[in-house]
Amino acid sequence: MNLTKGERLFSIFNYIFIGFLSFFAIYPFLYVLACSVSDTISVASGNVYLFPKSFRLDAYKMVLQQKEIWVSYGNTVIYTVFGTMYSLFLTICGAYPLSKERLRGKKIFSFLLLITMWFQAGIIPTYLNLKSLNLLNQRLGVIIGFGCTAFYVIIMKTYFESLPISMEESAKIDGANDLSILWNIILPLAKPSIATITLYYAVNRWNSFFWAMILLRDNSKIPLQVMLRKLIIETQAGGVSESAVNITNLGYSAETVIYATIVVAAVPIIALYPFIQKYFVKGIMVGAIKG
């Protein structure tokens, strides 16, 4: 293709500009990473920009020695694994029947599902509801109180609708019932969609903090994000939290420790990200096509 001088100039500028934007998107992570492995004095005086100054791993030793971090990490894994399984189960339970045109009451059920997208009960009614179900300060409450999202149910439903009906019909002739058709035929076919939705649920579970922060009182039950919030936000806002006291008592600068904790919390998502990226993009496209 022949480009004019202006077009070539634009092209060069465009590459540089996009390159700069991409760098800017991940720079904060690189900055945090560099700070977490630098010495406390360089960090406290703001001398770290992109590369670590006098490399050391003291902050990580410090973080990994904290029992609370491990406990909250374990909790997050529990909430993510069981929560995702629970959400996925509910989503399939709802999406598969609703994908059948012949189902009596399909319209009413679908409409009731849509309402949940439009209208939220709000923070207080949700809180009082969980309270009245005795789910405050319970691990179970964080898992079962927040199950499926209407949006993902609809995505899943749309996918089920797109599958050819002929396989289902021939299995019916062979005497299979709907449950065995779903389990033996439909679910294996739907693996890519299920993978996408699982990842969305899992990332949401891993990252969620708001309800865990409100519902859980005991430090032994809180997930990593709530622990992080205590550490980062309360330390930086000048408040004193239990965990912050532990760290400062040991004579370390809290700053590098905070950076190390951020890295520890963000690593699983960022490390898995390149492998799961294509599923995410697929997911947003499925949602967009249906709209």
Place this chain on the structure above:
Amino acid sequence: MQIVNKPRFITKNKRYCRNLFNDISRDRYLYLLMIPFIAYYVLFYWRPIWSIRIAFMDYSLYKGFKGSPWVGFEHFIAFFKGPFFWRTLTNTFMLSIYSLIIGFPAPIILALLINEVRNKKFKKITQTLTYIPHFVSTVVVVGIVMSLLSPTSGLINMIIKFFGGNEIYFLAEPRYFRMIYTLMHMWQSTGYSAIIYIAALAGIDQELYEAAVIDGAGRWKQTLHITIPCILPTVVIMLILKLGTVMNVGYEAIILLYNPIIYETADVVSTYVYRSGLQEGSYSFSAAVGLFDSVVSFLLVFFSNKVSRWLSGISLW
């Protein structure tokens, strides 16, 4: 006539019932499958919806739902007349307007620029890197932002000092909050929001460009007369849908980011609900504020979807 009609009506009714019964028993496994799904929504969606009635009561934990007196719209009136109504409403809308003006065009521009890149590998890497912030948790993002803005060691203040300025306490001055929030949100979402525009751009018929080249149009002319008109419908829909969510600001991030010194600009309706309800314990009052919030956002989403559907046939449902 009547004598003839009556039995026929009954048979029709009977047949309907029999068909309904047959259909339900044919699909019994599907209904069985739906039980957990319905149970979840009854327990964790409709039950809270039903307890919204405390917004019209003077609810106290000791008296419970049955013992608490009804007060009508008292809490709503108290909120509308109270000092925080205009403040929280203004802050909510201002944050939305900021993110509309600055945040809305950003993914479109990014998508257009990425679309001009011919090197596939570079394109892919760029997209991958710009999506990452979307998948990192709010707590981590806020933690990073706080570190960058720290007056003693934060990078931004280091740069200001390097150029001879004095350090700024960004999170202690109301006038910076809106910009901080908007830029933080942009950093998190621009790459990811660009996906939809990149897809729209990829869907443009290549023959249009070929025809334009034959007619002697350069890249700039092609962009102006083909690319932009082709993605305009997507842009309009996204804009309308975005307008429908002006009440829904990211209160989780705000709760992490704000402090009493900057409530003046940072306190939005949902953070006010959170504080007055869960921290101060005025359940009924904050349920009323929350209901107001829910109703207004419901109406906005509903009408923006109606408009979008009317214009283009595309809506969120």
